Amino acid sequence: xxxxxxxxxxxxxxxxxxxxxxxxxxxxxxxxxxxxxxxxxxxxxxxxxxxxxxxxxxxxxxxxxxxxxxxxxxxxxxxxxxxxxxxxxxxxxxxxxxxxxxxxxxxxxxxxxxxxxxxxxxxxxxxxxxxxxxxxxxxxxxxxxxxxxxxxxxxxxxxxxxxxxxxxxxxxxxxxxxxxxxxxxxxxxxxxxxxxxxxxxxxxxxxxxxxxxxxxxxxxxxxxxxxxxxxxxxxxxxxxxxxxxxxxxxxxxxxxxxxxxxxxxxxxxxxxxxxxxxxxxxxxxxxxxxxxxxxxxxxxxxxxxxxxxxxxxxxxxxxxxxxxxxxxxxxxxxx
Amino acid sequence: xxxxxxxxxxxxxxxxxxxxxxxxxxxxxxxxxxxxxxxxxxxxxxxxxxxxxxxxxxxxxxxxxxxxxxxxxxxxxxxxxxxxxxxxxxxxxxxxxxxxxxxxxxxxxxxxxxxxxxxxxxxxxxxxxxxxxxxxxxxxxxxxxxxxxxxxxxxxxxxxxxxxxxxxxxxxxxxxxxxxxxxxxxxxxxxxxxxxxxxxxxxxxxxxxxxxxxxxxxxxxxxxxxxxxxxxxxxxxxxxxxxxxxxxxxxxxxxxxxxxxxxxxxxxxxxxxxxxxxxxxxxxxxxxxxxxxxxxxxxxxxxxxxxxxxxxxxxxxxxxxxxxxxxxxxxxxxx
Numbered sequence: 323x324x325x326x327x328x329x330x331x332x333x334x335x336x337x338x339x340x341x342x343x344x345x346x347x348x349x350x351x352x353x354x355x356x357x358x359x360x361x362x363x364x365x366x367x368x369x370x371x372x373x374x375x376x377x378x379x380x381x382x383x384x385x386x387x388x389x390x391x392x393x394x395x396x397x398x399x400x401x402x403x404x405x406x407x408x409x410x411x412x413x414x415x416x417x418x419x420x421x422x423x424x425x426x427x428x429x430x431x432x433x434x435x436x437x438x439x440x441x442x443x444x445x446x447x448x449x450x451x452x453x454x455x456x457x458x459x460x461x462x463x464x465x466x467x468x469x470x471x472x473x474x475x476x477x478x479x480x481x482x483x484x485x486x487x488x489x490x491x492x493x494x495x496x497x498x499x500x501x502x503x504x505x506x507x508x509x510x511x512x513x514x515x516x517x518x519x520x521x522x523x524x525x526x527x528x529x530x531x532x533x534x535x536x537x538x539x540x541x542x543x544x545x546x547x548x549x550x551x552x553x554x555x556x557x558x559x560x561x562x563x564x565x566x567x568x569x570x571x572x573x574x575x576x577x578x579x580x581x582x583x584x585x586x587x588x589x590x591x592x593x594x595x596x597x598x599x600x601x602x603x604x605x606x607x608x609x610x611x612x613x614x615x616x617x618x619x620x621x622x623x624x625x626x627x628x629x630x631x632x633x634x635x636x637x638x639x640x641x642x643x644x645x646x647x648x649x650x651x652x653x654x655x656x657x
Numbered sequence: 658x659x660x661x662x663x664x665x666x667x668x669x670x671x672x673x674x675x676x677x678x679x680x681x682x683x684x685x686x687x688x689x690x691x692x693x694x695x696x697x698x699x700x701x702x703x704x705x706x707x708x709x710x711x712x713x714x715x716x717x718x719x720x721x722x723x724x725x726x727x728x729x730x731x732x733x734x735x736x737x738x739x740x741x742x743x744x745x746x747x748x749x750x751x752x753x754x755x756x757x758x759x760x761x762x763x764x765x766x767x768x769x770x771x772x773x774x775x776x777x778x779x780x781x782x783x784x785x786x787x788x789x790x791x792x793x794x795x796x797x798x799x800x801x802x803x804x805x806x807x808x809x810x811x812x813x814x815x816x817x818x819x820x821x822x823x824x825x826x827x828x829x830x831x832x833x834x835x836x837x838x839x840x841x842x843x844x845x846x847x848x849x850x851x852x853x854x855x856x857x858x859x860x861x862x863x864x865x866x867x868x869x870x871x872x873x874x875x876x877x878x879x880x881x882x883x884x885x886x887x888x889x890x891x892x893x894x895x896x897x898x899x900x901x902x903x904x905x906x907x908x909x910x911x912x913x914x915x916x917x918x919x920x921x922x923x924x925x926x927x928x929x930x931x932x933x934x935x936x937x938x939x940x941x942x943x944x945x946x947x948x949x950x951x952x953x954x955x956x957x958x959x960x961x962x963x964x965x966x967x968x969x970x971x972x973x974x975x976x977x978x979x980x981x982x983x984x985x986x987x988x989x990x991x992x
Binding site for chain 2: 461
């Protein structure tokens with residue numbers, strides 16, 4: 323099997339640059355010159371986001387295939403674009419690769435990237451391929467576009483708005499726990515959770531719809547619902563009250579939580595990488611949203627309150643407790 | 658001294674985001690939301706480029722300060738924008754940091770980035786800060802803008818054009834050799850070479866000027882003049898003839914070459930990271946360029962010929978020999 327050191331950097335770039343352009347109308351120069359050249363759409367704001375994934379910190383090559391890893395490396399960035407109400411346009415991909423890595427691994431890594439880019443009409447227009455002394459590092463930067471009137475930030479939540487989320491929460495964190503514990507393949511409940519962790523689906527179209535229908539603030543759920551609620555509360559200078567019993571959970575989550583002797587809602591609140599959206603909206607507009615899109619997978623989970631009330635969780639018994647923003651924080655050990 | 662693990666990811670981001678915006682008119686949301694939001698200039702093409710720097714592959718922390726490293730991480734990207742004739746606008750910076758790294762190191766790394774961004778009016782609008790199990794990794798993505806009529810690619814060189822370069826070549830590679838050999842600090846000749854290696858100056862304004870005055874192709878010299886000549890020859894489907902005696906060398910290069918018993922021109926031809934520009938232009942336009950800008954540091958080094966002639970070097974004795982594109986190639990061992 324060929325290793326990277328057999329084909330060299332330029333051979334690798336030739337392999338990578340096939341099938342990278344999905345929207346030819348906006349790309350003038352793709353991979354292969356000093357910089358990519360693209361045509362911005364008129365009268366749109368531009369969005370820019372980046373995520374770096376580091377081997378052993380963000381992924382473990384014993385539990386992900388290269389295809390899945392490539393897919394996820396793009397997905398996490400599209401999720402950030404979705405959280406602003408935008409449409410993703412172009413990706414710039416840098417990879418640091420150990421020279422002993424099989425060429426087939428790199429080809430499959432890019433196949434995963436190209437698959438999700440094709441689904442969402444995103445072009446891979448450039449990047450960098452470098453050697454790594456050990457360990458794989460992937461950085462993806464994605465640009466997006468949004469009409470000025472549809473931009474949604476974290477800072478627009480108002481007391482009286484409701485808080486809602488897309489999809490089911492906690493699946494990814496439970497999937498990660500299963501992957502780390504091993505011996506999950508024979509359990510039917512495990513597959514949807516592991517899939518949610520390895521190949522999350524960014525909520526791009528839902529994000530654009532929520533932006534168009536009046537979301538006042540929005541965030542993607544990358545560090546757990548509790549952490550994102552704090553982000554919105556801080557940026558909007560409001561309080562947020564969440565109802566534990568209303569948080570939507572995948573039916574399989576209970577079995578996983580039981581296996582690890584944890585509460586299912588804790589995976590939703592303090593787990594990470596669901597890449598669903600949390601948003602705030604006036605209740606009347608939310609009714610309109612549901613009337614227009616009865617099948618949209620959104621769930622009301624709380625309400626925006628005055629800043630002085632802080633961020634709280636109401637449990638099944640009606641008890642209100644402060645909700646700490648425990649989530650994933652690089653560099654700091656959990657206390 | 659504080660380590661990153663003392664202040665955490667969010668404390669770090671608070672430190673980083675100061676003084677990152679130099680052109681407030683084009684930034685709507687900088688660091689701190691899911692994605693940055695910027696305002697593209699109307700009727701401009703957008704440029705996108707990325708470079709990843711990996712510890713022990715691209716830099717050695719025993720021979721660079723964090724400030725210099727930050728400066729260079731941005732500089733290499735501005736050089737790519739310069740090579741297209743563009744103006745750099747926004748930077749997105751991802752760093753993978755060992756948790757034991759001192760906070761002061763990271764602050765100085767960003768100070769170097771902020772200094773060069775300030776010089777060139779570039780905004781740092783976002784990025785990612787993650788942990789690294791070992792070794793520092795920096796990825797910078799830079800956007801730029803260029804008028805459609807002023808875009809210069811590698812592919813426009815025509816037989817009859819001349820080939821010219823900016824600045825002096827070979828200094829960076831000689832500086833690297835001095836840094837690796839050590840004991841260079843007492844040699845006056847060493848300082849300009851080491852400086853050229855550690856804090857290269859991207860030729861942004863010169864690139865824009867050359868684009869406006871009719872450069873037919875352009876490339877930044879990141880892998881040595883020989884390699885870049887091959888890039889232009891391949892993209893433009895032409896041959897290139899370079900004259901060894903015309904290649905501009907820093908006066909200090911001879912002393913360094915003598916120390917290592919090498920030919921000075923080899924540093925220029927096969928060394929890397931000069932981040933000067935090589936361009937092609939009709940001779941008449943070049944005369945106009947020199948008449949309008951007599952102090953512009955450009956030097957004619959060759960001519961564009963028919964593709965069949967290949968890429969050649971004419972030595973002092975007038976002998977023509979094939980010029981191999983030896984330069985830095987990740988993954989492949991030099992033969």
